[in-house]
Amino acid sequence: MKTLGQQVLKVRSKNAGPFWVTIDIFCGTAQAYAAILPRLHTAVVARLYGTPEQLVKRFDIADLYVIKFSIPRPVVQGSAADRDMHGAQWAHLLDEMLL
Amino acid sequence: MPTRVLVPSGVLGLGFDRTALARGVAMRPDIIAIDGGSTDSGPFSLGAGQSKYARAATKSEWRDLMLARATAGVPLVIGTAGTCGADATVDWMFDITVELARELGQTLRIARLYSSQSPDTVTTALAQGQITPLSPAPEISAETLASMTNIVALAGAEQMQAALQTGADIVIAGRTTDTATIAALPLLRGDHPGGAWHGAKIAECGALCSTNPTSGVIVVDFDETGFTVEAMHETALCTPHSVSAHMLYENTDPFILYEPGGHLDVTRARYTALDARRVRVEGSEWVPGRYTVKLEGARIAGYQTTILAILRGQHYASHAREWVAKLTTFLADTISRRMDLAPDSYALDFRLIGVDGALGGLENREGSPVEVGVLGIVTAPTQAIAAEIGKLINPFVLHYPLTENEELPTFAFPYSPATTDRGALYEFALNHVMELADPMSAFRLTVTEVGA
Numbered sequence: 001m002k003t004l005g006q007q008v009l010k011v012r013s014k015n016a017g018p019f020w021v022t023i024d025i026f027c028g029t030a031q032a033y034a035a036i037l038p039r040l041h042t043a044v045v046a047r048l049y050g051t052p053e054q055l056v057k058r059f060d061i062a063d064l065y066v067i068k069f070s071i072p073r074p075v076v077q078g079s080a081a082d083r084d085m086h087g088a089q090w091a092h093l094l095d096e097m098l099l
Numbered sequence: 100m101p102t103r104v105l106v107p108s109g110v111l112g113l114g115f116d117r118t119a120l121a122r123g124v125a126m127r128p129d130i131i132a133i134d135g136g137s138t139d140s141g142p143f144s145l146g147a148g149q150s151k152y153a154r155a156a157t158k159s160e161w162r163d164l165m166l167a168r169a170t171a172g173v174p175l176v177i178g179t180a181g182t183c184g185a186d187a188t189v190d191w192m193f194d195i196t197v198e199l200a201r202e203l204g205q206t207l208r209i210a211r212l213y214s215s216q217s218p219d220t221v222t223t224a225l226a227q228g229q230i231t232p233l234s235p236a237p238e239i240s241a242e243t244l245a246s247m248t249n250i251v252a253l254a255g256a257e258q259m260q261a262a263l264q265t266g267a268d269i270v271i272a273g274r275t276t277d278t279a280t281i282a283a284l285p286l287l288r289g290d291h292p293g294g295a296w297h298g299a300k301i302a303e304c305g306a307l308c309s310t311n312p313t314s315g316v317i318v319v320d321f322d323e324t325g326f327t328v329e330a331m332h333e334t335a336l337c338t339p340h341s342v343s344a345h346m347l348y349e350n351t352d353p354f355i356l357y358e359p360g361g362h363l364d365v366t367r368a369r370y371t372a373l374d375a376r377r378v379r380v381e382g383s384e385w386v387p388g389r390y391t392v393k394l395e396g397a398r399i400a401g402y403q404t405t406i407l408a409i410l411r412g413q414h415y416a417s418h419a420r421e422w423v424a425k426l427t428t429f430l431a432d433t434i435s436r437r438m439d440l441a442p443d444s445y446a447l448d449f450r451l452i453g454v455d456g457a458l459g460g461l462e463n464r465e466g467s468p469v470e471v472g473v474l475g476i477v478t479a480p481t482q483a484i485a486a487e488i489g490k491l492i493n494p495f496v497l498h499y500p501l502t503e504n505e506e507l508p509t510f511a512f513p514y515s516p517a518t519t520d521r522g523a524l525y526e527f528a529l530n531h532v533m534e535l536a537d538p539m540s541a542f543r544l545t546v547t548e549v550g551a
Contacts, residue, residue, distance in 0.1 A: 070351035078141035
């Protein structure tokens with residue numbers, strides 16, 4: 001089994017304002033997008049980030065071969081418990097996930 | 100009327116390519132617009148009312164833009180001046196501008212648009228039901244609002260238009276939406292509203308919508324049906340992919356963007372390559388709605404002292420979690436006995452760098468690090484208490500043994516003193532919108548003639 005990162009061009013994450021993190025999976029090609037789309041379940045992504053599934057926003061963007069997830073930050077950006085001010089490390093969990 | 104907007108970069112202070120800027124100026128833009136801020140670096144800038152960028156960097160880039168403005172003979176506008184766009188950072192930016200006007204011998208009309216809100220104004224609006232929480236939003240009350248060190252409202256196109264209509268050569272705006280500074284003039288001149296907001300969103304990070312993101316400078320042509328975008332650096336190409344992909348960036352929803360007075364919907368936008376460098380976009384829609392402005396606020400959530408130790412011995416590096424768990428229990432007891440502090444009146448958090456420093460409980464990998472950094476963060480109601488806890492825990496962070504029957508270890512402290520007082524910890528305390536009957540009612544304009 002391969003990691004998701006081995007099957008796509010890039011996975012990146014970033015804050016979308018202080019209260020959300022957004023994760024973009026750039027599949028790179030129509031083939032990769034079609035191959036990943038049915039196997040990448042929102043429930044699995046929600047579990048990976050310890051977030052209730054109903055709070056996860058998902059966008060499948062066929063024109064860009066992109067799958068995008070937006071997740072409310074469990075700790076608000078910059079509050080005492082925050083560990084990653086810009087939210088960029090979240091991408092690694094999805095990038096390294098076996099799929 | 101077609102409107103050409105020159106955007107030198109995504110934010111003042113990050114740099115841009117000077118040749119590309121000259122090329123943009125030669126294209127005879129109608130306005131030069133740049134953003135000066137973001138919440139991206141965290142709550143400190145807003146909390147303290149300070150710019151995160153160095154004054155020297157800001158001044159040297161602003162000098163280039165003031166010269167470009169003089170050459171082009173068009174207005175120069177900056178939104179969210181000084182990172183957070185509080186009144187204090189608008190005045191900071193104004194001081195830099197006056198200093199440069201003197202050095203460059205320029206005579207200028209400068210408009211300042213202020214976005215700061217008094218807690219009283221927001222409290223009144225809250226009582227009148229004009230404040231709506233976004234999701235997720237912190238709880239607010241008259242008391243929490245009064246505790247905020249800075250509250251700003253995000254101005255939209257209307258307030259920027261009012262500033263431009265003063266005839267200003269330079270507009271220094273407080274907090275605005277990222278897009279408002281760019282969209283204001285095209286909207287004022289009757290260009291396509293969906294195109295104006297969409298083009299502004301594409302342009303707000305400068306050349307990030309191109310294949311050479313760090314080159315900075317782009318030019319957007321707005322007209323009655325849409326917009327065309329081109330990057331000014333020779334090697335920076337705008338392609339339908341690079342342009343449309345920018346809607347993903349720092350957006351929870353890549354199709355919808357809320358602005359004061361409505362929202363942009365790009366679901367039906369079409370991106371067409373005009374040639375290898377330029378992209379044409381049509382089909383974006385502006386959907387009018389209630390006139391609300393987003394609020395941002397920050398307040399002090401305590402004061403911090405930190406300590407950093409490095410565990411290099413393999414016995415400790417490989418048992419770092421166990422060690423820190425024992426240390427935490429021991430220190431809680433010690434602090435409570437020696438300082439008479441209740442456990443809920445302070446926080447002591449150890450982060451294991453090399454184990455799960457960035458992701459904490461979400462981390463799902465394990466390795467065998469050569470060494471582990473232990474970052475202790477104390478948060479307390481005053482700096483004096485935080486510093487005192489730091490001093491109290493210092494010898495134990497240096498020497499605490501994993502088991503009772505082993506020699507006292509000594510870990511690596513990288514500097515002396517081992518503790519660092521960080522000052523105030525700020526937190527974002529608002530994620531709300533405020534309804535306005537008149538767009539200017541929450542904002543203030545000041546016009547000053549400088550030079551000559």
